[in-house]
Amino acid sequence: MIVDERMISYLHSLERKNSEILEKIEEEALASYVPIIRKEMQSFLKVLLLIKKPVRILEVGTAVGFSAILMSEYMPENGHITTIEKYEKRIPIARENFRRAGKENCITLMEGDALELMKELSGPYDLIFMDAAKGQYINYMPEAIRLLSEEGVLVSDNVLQDGDIIESRFAVERRNRTIHSRMREYLYELKHDERLETAIIPLGDGVAVSRKL
Template sequence: MRNEMMHRPVLKDEVLELVRDRQKKVPGALGKIQEQATIDNVPIIPNETASFLRFFLKQIKAKKALEVGTAIGFSASLMLDAMGEGSHVTTIDRFDVMIRKAKANFEDLGVADQVTLLEGDAKEVLPTIDDTFDFIFMDSAKSKYIEFLPECLRLLKVDGVLMIDDVFQAGTVMHDIKEIPKSQRTIYRKLNQLYDVVLNHPDLTVTILPLGDGVLMISKDVEDIKL
């Protein structure tokens, strides 16, 4: 389950130490899940991304979030903690092992009634959702981001934010494709396709942040987005 790219950070070691190790870890029972996942190399968002996510959700006063890629339920639980009373997260995953662990963590944390966990492939699940969300967090198969993008934008409210994790491929996403191992070239092509679509789109406001293995932030400026 080790995410190799997370062990090849694009920041200098001393900067990484500041943003990852000197920022406060998540407190309480959720912090224990974060700590154990780090020890076990379970692929959850790194501490600098978790710190930003908590801060950002508080600032935009989000109450309803969608997540693509539940994993063990850490980031969904973190979002609920940040959004506070009356908040709800809908999250999607297709891996039985992760689904079982996530459900157990939601129960242990006492947030199960604030979570709707949809089981299945996001490609099939997303079109069935009839709702709008303040915030969407996409942290799943990187080669599928461009495929999930239209549905995520459909579900996002105007001025809502879509946050897409792990978009740097350890900094290799801008290398010449000949330098990319063949096993990674599909991800490389799909991530670059994602950049091509969103970075200069007239109806999207976009920024890129060097958190973890890269974060892409997309705000929807109009209701109907044509890609």
């Protein structure tokens, strides 16, 4: 837990409901133990999209399509989202959710390995939302920077690993040590790459927001 649980509960109590289809998809996802972006991250994305007004969005990690649909509701009317998912069992669920939400025309789902597919894309994208395998963020980073437009924004979710990121690698469970070290490397690179200006915010499970200079 990064932020006090009572504070999170209070902030959640202030939230307005999402659209009916998003509320239904969130309910189904939670019942199936499918991770989706947290309430505070949902609010953050909504405001960021309304400020940035990105026309072209790339999402790395579709899951069941919840965040893509949420972003589609807050992007400009002429906006388009390209989203990438590798996990075969979730792909048909995401496609069905896009159909249910009436978003098939503004969301394109690409199936397969994110890094390989990113290499095939030409961009530029006004906003890239990174919410895939955390141990792969460092590998996605060069392609993400290449694909960003000038002044484009990279949003990386779940970067603080429930607070474990500040621990020594030896204090982290052995099975999580590779992800732990790769995420620390990723955050260092985000903060020190001269092409980016990055803020790391203890919101949800941690979010890094980077602007391409």
